Amino acid sequence: MDSNQCFHKGSHKIITAVLPQNPLLAALVPGAGLSRRPGDPVDPGGKTVYIGSMANPQYCRLSVLGLTPFTPSNGEARFFALRLPRPSGAAWSNWRPGQFVMLRPDSFGLELPWGRPMCICHVTDGCLICFFQSLGRGTRRMAALKRGDPVSLWGPLGNGFSVEEDAPTLLLAGGMGIAPFVGYVNTHPKPWNVAMLFGHREALECYPVNNINEFIALESYLESGPGDLRIFVDAVRARMRDCAEHNGLVLACGPAPFLRVVRDFSLALKMRAQLSLENAMACGVGACLGCAAKTTQNWPVPEKRGHPVQVCRQGPVFWADQVEL
Ligand SMILES: Cc1cc2nc3c(=O)[nH]c(=O)nc-3n(C[C@H](O)[C@H](O)[C@H](O)COP(=O)(O)OP(=O)(O)OC[C@H]3O[C@@H](n4cnc5c(N)ncnc54)[C@H](O)[C@@H]3O)c2cc1C
Ligand code: FES
Numbered sequence: 001m002d003s004n005q006c007f008h009k010g011s012h013k014i015i016t017a018v019l020p021q022n023p024l025l026a027a028l029v030p031g032a033g034l035s036r037r038p039g040d041p042v043d044p045g046g047k048t049v050y051i052g053s054m055a056n057p058q059y060c061r062l063s064v065l066g067l068t069p070f071t072p073s074n075g076e077a078r079f080f081a082l083r084l085p086r087p088s089g090a091a092w093s094n095w096r097p098g099q100f101v102m103l104r105p106d107s108f109g110l111e112l113p114w115g116r117p118m119c120i121c122h123v124t125d126g127c128l129i130c131f132f133q134s135l136g137r138g139t140r141r142m143a144a145l146k147r148g149d150p151v152s153l154w155g156p157l158g159n160g161f162s163v164e165e166d167a168p169t170l171l172l173a174g175g176m177g178i179a180p181f182v183g184y185v186n187t188h189p190k191p192w193n194v195a196m197l198f199g200h201r202e203a204l205e206c207y208p209v210n211n212i213n214e215f216i217a218l219e220s221y222l223e224s225g226p227g228d229l230r231i232f233v234d235a236v237r238a239r240m241r242d243c244a245e246h247n248g249l250v251l252a253c254g255p256a257p258f259l260r261v262v263r264d265f266s267l268a269l270k271m272r273a274q275l276s277l278e279n280a281m282a283c284g285v286g287a288c289l290g291c292a293a294k295t296t297q298n299w300p301v302p303e304k305r306g307h308p309v310q311v312c313r314q315g316p317v318f319w320a321d322q323v324e325l
């Protein structure tokens with residue numbers, strides 16, 4: 001995708017795909033899934049990219065390139081893709097899907113001193129894209145941004161998801177949790193090993209599904225009535241079981257109740273799963289302790305077990321069995 005094409009929606013695609021075959025079954029490779037855990041000293045496979053610690057984030061001033069609304073046919077736009085020039089500098093040549101930025105438009109003025117954390121949705125040669133939902137005071141102001149408006153940005157922040165190119169990889173997204181997976185599937189070296197389940201409450205055209213569906217199969221589940229959530233949860237469990245049988249990797253992003261479900265399934269199946277936490281953040285860079293999560297007894301550093309960790313620095317991506325939700 002070049003910078004001019006980013007997030008210009010196509011109208012021709014059939015988006016929702018209930019797969020005729022399970023791509024995870026086709027993706028079994030002996031030896032796949034040698035995943036290192038945070039804190040492990042040695043790289044066992046040489047091919048795996050691991051959850052790592054925070055890179056050196058950069059501060060930069062950027063001018064908005066454009067804001068694309070994702071408007072449902074029957075309503076007003078509350079979802080937007082914000083395009084910014086790709087920041088220059090070493091930190092941005094090594095960005096990883098799952099990392100985030102702190103974004104602060106000048107229009108926040110004196111009333112909103114803190115930036116807002118946003119996943120890096122994708123980075124192309126020319127632009128950095130964030131996909132956001134207008135919710136409160138900050139994101140409403142972001143939704144009014146125009147081409148040329150100045151913003152301050154800190155990033156890339158946090159760690160990012162693992163990429164195991166030969167492992168069957170199941171992406172699980174709930175609502176806005178879809179955002180980091182655009183970059184993930186666009187940069188995955190072997191996207192045929194990746195499949196995705198997406199549960200959402202708004203119409204599908206509110207989300208950047210085209211930018212995912214052109215690379216991997218995506219099954220979408222709209223929650224519009226009482227029984228729909230159960231159907232989605234059952235599908236998640238069935239796909240996770242498949243993935244576990246092939247020593248695959250599960251990556252999940254979405255609201256906390258959804259992450260708890262994924263965590264519980266992953267523990268029951270004894271499989272590897274990473275969760276991206278969206279704890280509310282103020283500074284985003286490890287200075288305020290506002291984003292803390294508590295570690296479990298599986299945290300790799302013994303003296304930090306049962307202690308708070310900063311999601312902005314040690315996360316936002318964690319192994320499912322290493323933090324409490
Ligand atoms: C690491 C990380 C990555 C994120 N990535 C994205 C993204 O890619 N796209 C996106 O739209 N949002 C993302 N968020 C959530 C986003 O930061 C919040 O929605 C935003 O800060 C709300 O700001 P506001 O000023 O509009 O709302 P506020 O006025 O601060 O709050 C409005 C409402 O949003 C709720 N809220 C505030 N923060 C969060 C949060 N972190 N999660 C859920 N609800 C919250 C409040 O409880 C309140 O009900 C991310 C959050 C984190 C921590
Ligand atoms: S947001 Fe301030 S320490 Fe994480």
